Amino acid sequence: MAKKIAILGGGESGVGTALLAKKEGYVIFLSDKGKIKQKYKDVLENNEIDWEEEQHTKSKIFDADVVMKSPGIPDSVPMIIELREKGIPVISEIEFASWFSDTPVIGITGSNGKTTVTSLVQHVLKQGGVNSGMGGNIGNSFAKMVTEEDRDWFVLEISSFQLDGIDRFRPHIAILTNITPDHLDRYDYKLENYIESKFRITRNQTEEDYFIYDADDKNITSWLERHPVKSQKLPFSIEKKIENGAYLENENIVITINNTKSTMPTSDLALQGKHNTKNAMAAGMAAQLLRIRKQTIRESMANFQGVEHRLEKVLKINNVLYINDSKATNVNATYYALESMESETVWILGGVDKGNVYDDLLPLVNEKVKAIICLGVDNEKIKASFGNIVETLVETTSMNEAVQMAYRLAEKGDNVLLSPACASFDLFENYEDRGRQFKEAVRNL
Template sequence: MRDKWQHIGILGAGESGVGAALLAAKQGMKPFVSDMGRLSDTAREELQSAGISFEEGRHSIAFLKGCDLVIKSPGVPPVAEVVSALREAGTPLMSEIAFAAHFAEAEKIIAITGSNGKTTTTGLTAHILQSAGLRAPAAGNIGRSFARILAEGEEADYYVLELSSFQLENAGGFRPHIAALLNITPDHLDRYQYDLGRYALAKLQITAAQQEGDFFLYWEDDPHTKTFFEAFAKQKTLHAQALPLSLEEDAQENHFRVEEAAYSLSNSGLMGKHNLLNAMFAIRIALLAGLSPNAIQAGLDSFVNVPHRLEKVAEIDDVLFINDSKATNVDAVRYALDAMQRPVVWVAGGTDKGNDYSLLEPLVREKVKALICLGAENGKLMEAFGNVLTNVEEARSTDEAIEKAMRYAAAGDVVLLSPACASFDLFENYEHRGDQFKESVYKLLSLQKR
């Protein structure tokens, strides 16, 4: 199939699109990048340096229809006008992940998806493998795109890929040797016509093309995951060996067993029961990759979690500040609140994604003493908790949010940024939001030291 690919259209000039363009050029193809927005300076310079043609501010649909293949970046919605036009014209569409996989050995691909926990699990899996001496770069929705890693010619024993539902769209034929589905909870439903089944179907594409000898790990305690996986398996013949994971009833936060071996998270800095489950997935993947329990425990002991996931920022006057900006849906916040052992001043808000905040009410009543709504439009959040909490305020910046949080925080409390929402109203992305939060905390810390 790939022998027939010469003229390659690429929708979107983000990390996925630029990576796909670089890989296509390396393979002797003629890529053309098309973006409705304005290219970043970095993307423009990379494409120009590689001699790759591009356009910005428009999509030349007639030209794209004539391409042998069009690669759709995950940020381009499936209902976009250009996507609909290409479908009607019969132009083949493919995701960057599926395109890149044509140039890698399937046996080296580890793919991890889920509504929550996938970044931590991907980072932890890659770290455990790397600490055992294996070349195992993390890529996909974390750091560099899969296509970029292949374009750069990086040697690997395994590629550890974090994949969102967006990246799994148009990923027909994508075959990882080890696939993991951590959970399915309502998220990004605005993209899937507010239909959880459509969202779940996108996630389950991670196992659709697996073959005998491959492995599919999933959390059987999660009712959505179990229900949708069983329905998917009835509709489609699946070939991978399914390996369900379950939390032991007697498992404690830092100590648990996987396949009869005991493991501990005491030295890892990972907080909460949800991270115990993330670790169980990473351990099972590492065992499938041939690592010993001792090598895995060494990796757990040396792991430092990636930023913006229950990241301890600083402690000021015995008030702990935690940055959990990656918590962009209700379930992620539920995990964060459940992990808190101190009274919480909760900083939340942003671009609502069809959230049902009632799911958080029991934990909010139990653990939260004040809510600071950090967003451009906070009406829904304030309405949800206005009758639950006495102390609810609004903020339009992280400086203002920290200032107001400190009015309610006392010694022994925690100020937790765990937004439950996307970040695009006031910030560029969740990293920008988390970095701004940390900067505001550091400003306060420097004032306290004067």
């Protein structure tokens, strides 16, 4: 008898799972409470997959042997609770895909930097001649790649929501970039729960696997003291010397793995700033584990183009630089952005607040920000936090309005920085849509 799978969510992960499930002979039912995008409907139709939208037919869902839920659906919704009570396994697409692939995985998670590190690892592997595929939380779903691509390695960006639904998934190399409060609305507003979720990436690792992590991150180090991991630990730090791992010495990155040492001046890195030094350390160690030549690693780090919507320089107009950092959906990401600003900055922020605390930003805002432009439906918290620090604080309700306002407020030599510190769902489809609208508005100035 063919196994039955119910798939909740008709986006990238849902449709990827459907394609893989079809290949593996499952009977499939895909259900989305909202509308499914046309491009995904076409794939479902072409592959003769049973689907529905704008409703959940419970009888069909509860008839399944296993349920894959999209990362956007919280564990707390009644249907998920009911499925688990009935003993029907509810898993993530990452977990499902891992059942049908023996290809080793480099899995990257963290509150910030994961897209940059994932893209950087893939860039180095490609330049080093490794046949690797990149996806997960960015680009193609893992399931879709397992269905279509024959690779020697998979490089996956993995969110905490995806890790919440794993059981056996085991990356050979796990990278944890950092842990700062984010998405706490999904974790009962408890940082502990969120940290535990991130550490699930190491859950099935053995002594043969590797765990690369930020040794300067208190949330990570204190968790490790209380919860040992089985894998071989490779910490990185810009504050202290590290025997086996990576550290900073006289502005050089020093990587030592199993007595093999390599160095690289930070001045050679394509991406500047302290956080990018750490991103380079993490990616450099993964590349060294795959025995990619040191010279290739150095060259790759020097010619990496960066990630769209992450401190992306858009245009200079009247000697004002416009920077798109729409991917900064939490306070910590914005902290890095402000820290890297060299000139006076007009800062555009706001959106859906995920329990933000802005205190850490106050000294940076004091030092670097001349004006704040709020771009969100509810800006009360931003006004309360920064109203007394900056001379100018204005509210806007569209990207065009925000960019026009920035154009008026910025003077020669200033930066205009879109770094929202919030999710985008009040005014935009997602952070990409927000970033593209920003670039469009800047080009129309």
